[in-house]
Amino acid sequence: MADIGLIGLGTMGSALALNMAEKGNDVAVWNRTRARTDEFLAEAGDLASKLSAPEGLDDFVNSIRSPRAIVVMVKAGAPAQAVMDSLKPYLDAGDILIDAGNADFNDTRSTEAALKAEGFDFMGIGVSGGEEGARHGPSIMAGGSVAAWERLAPILKSIAAKFEDQPCAAHIGSDGAGHFVKTVHNGIEYADMQMIAEVYGLMRHMNGMSPAGIGAQFEAWNSGALASYLVEITGQVLQADDPETGKPMVDVILDSAGQKGTGRWTVIEALKLGQSANVIEAAVGARGWSAARDLRAMGAEMLGSDVAVAPVDLEDLAAALLSARILAYAQGFTLIGAASDEFNWSVDRAEVAEIWRAGCIIRSALLDTIAGATRAGLPGDALYLADGLREPLLAGLPALRRIVGAAVAAGFPVPALSGAVAYLDTMRQPRGTADLIQAQRDFFGAHGFGRVDAEGQHHGPWGS
Ligand SMILES: NC(=O)c1ccc[n+]([C@@H]2O[C@H](COP(=O)([O-])OP(=O)(O)OC[C@H]3O[C@@H](n4cnc5c(N)ncnc54)[C@H](OP(=O)(O)O)[C@@H]3O)[C@@H](O)[C@H]2O)c1
Structure with a gap:
């Protein structure tokens, strides 16, 4: 049988x-x-x-x-x-x-x-x-x-x-625990691919490097902290030529990305669980924007598309990518934790990291560190605060900030990398700006707010 x-x-x-x-x-x-x-x-x-x-x-x-x-x-x-x-x-x-x-x-x-x-x-x-x-x-x-x-x-x-x-x-x-974790795996995959594409774009447009030269750079990075299947195949893809025209293969491929739904589901479920996986969302959104080719061409014609050329440091790019990658994984892990609580799955996230270390598309050297850190316990349940991850994150943060700053100043879009900076800056801001949001909500909707100096719900002196 x-x-x-x-x-x-x-x-x-x-x-x-x-x-x-x-x-x-x-x-x-x-x-x-x-x-x-x-x-x-x-x-x-x-x-x-x-x-x-x-x-x-x-x-x-x-x-x-x-x-x-x-x-x-x-x-x-x-x-x-x-x-x-x-x-x-x-x-x-x-x-x-x-x-x-x-x-x-x-x-x-x-x-x-x-x-x-x-x-x-x-x-x-x-x-x-x-x-x-x-x-x-x-x-x-x-x-x-x-x-x-x-x-x-x-x-x-x-x-x-x-x-x-x-x-x-x-x-x-x-x-549904297995399919949920696979969905989040794919969400992280979307984020990593988008961030790699943004780094490629910066090298291409700001530094004027050829696809093959960029591919060689990714190949070199693949023997360091960025080692991963996606960085490895990026190196190979960028060094391939089109057999028909002899041009770099990427240059004959339409810049319009497909998607089948798992990235979108990750974002939808994040929002339903009261989370925001904004780096993953940026990646899903960027694929959607990429499909609007005619509108982008119209935008270039009617709004202008001058991108300043301001070369960026290649070591900065690698450090920025590593920091942003840590934040993308962190968002995925937070999401799995939230769903596990919601659906009583008792997911062992260290085990998830362990089974992602080989075989899957997001396998990377970082996952071994993530597995160890998660097994040891995550401070505040946040991957980016864990020993072994906090250090490379902080080490790369100035570079990430420089890269995003340079890209924004030059007019080159980096939605996922800039989303990563926004996430990190928000998550280390002890007092944010939601006090004003609460005041606005109370003003127009009498929703009430908590006070820093008293228990319970309160209202502001806005009049009736
Ligand atoms: N491709 C990937 O890299 C990948 C990776 C991970 C997960 N997945 C998932 O794996 C699943 C299969 O993907 P795939 O790439 O192997 O698909 P595929 O190559 O398109 O094969 C589809 C198979 O489904 C059968 N089929 C389709 N509709 C059917 C129906 N109504 N009743 C009975 N059989 C039907 C087809 O049979 P016929 O020969 O009769 O048409 C064929 O054997 C999908 O859910 C996909 O999202 C794919």
Whole structure:
């Protein structure tokens, strides 16, 4: 009998199935379009002996050992729901359905509740690392019951990326915890990518460096404190040429970024939880603005687009990027903490940092420091205050301020880097300016305010 079933042999599903088979698991697969299944089996080579592909959905389900565990790896939302609904007639009580796509954790919570009411178990699993990760070792964030995790853990740990022999797969918490943490992972990914793009833009426009020269700089940075998958691939991308034109590859790519929703969800959930992940929001917003190409061209024509050229210091750029990266991670960690409290997940954020150290897109040298600092306990529950992070943050702060100042003065947009400075400056201001906001609210809406020298709610002398 198969150890596990997998439905959806697209990019991620086929890579995951091959990974599972390679690690010694017997995998039953099924795909809506049979031709794709046949193609997949034909390409599986030696691994085909660990794969089975019954034609009918009933035979597929019956070929899996009990309690059955079936991974659904199709587009999140309605398609994943439709697949799960079609499986139900063949399932027994206690069988486990697993949505491994990028689902909205709110959907994961409601799907789990609905399936539980019908006697089935459910896991929502975040899988990071793209196709390469899925095939050779992703980072896996699982949400669901302990019983379901215990059934799945040996398989998921066998296929996960390893950091110093530790599998990057963990049970994050109940119901939507895994998909929430995957969503925030992607939010941090958006922020890091945007900040890297801003640093690239400054080197290009202020310093007049070529893409290949900037790529070489990122490659050099990748052996220091900025070491990370995203800095590494940035170095490679910028040094690549277009085979058709011979131009730098980035120069033939439209400056209009796509997005599928996880960054936006991070920002929405942050606001719902009374937080502001403003660095992540800046990144999501910048992708939206990037799509408005015609309007940007009109703006340049009607408002002018003179960007002053004022070269920036490259060491400043590296230090600024590290400080801002710490703040972006900090916002993600605060958000995970807030959601964990709200939904009673008891998320171990040190473990989250540990399973992000390999396999996933935001893997970086910094995450090992973050894991250690979080394990030791975060002062004020804030990552940026922790020993080991506070020092590089402060060391890079003057550089971050110089870079943002230079960019703003020159007219070059750095929404994520400047958002990071605003966040830090706000979070170390013992007395801010919300006294005036409270006075204004009381003036027009009689909302009342607290006083520094007395308990209770008070009103100002504004008259009626
Ligand atoms: N690509 C990535 O890097 C990545 C990374 C992490 C997470 N994810 C998530 O993983 C999930 C799958 O992504 P992917 O990139 O592997 O997608 P994909 O390559 O487009 O594959 C989609 C698969 O879903 C099946 N499918 C689509 N609609 C269906 C329906 N209504 N009923 C049954 N099967 C249906 C397709 O079957 P047919 O062959 O019949 O069309 C195909 O096997 C998504 O939630 C995605 O967000 C992707």
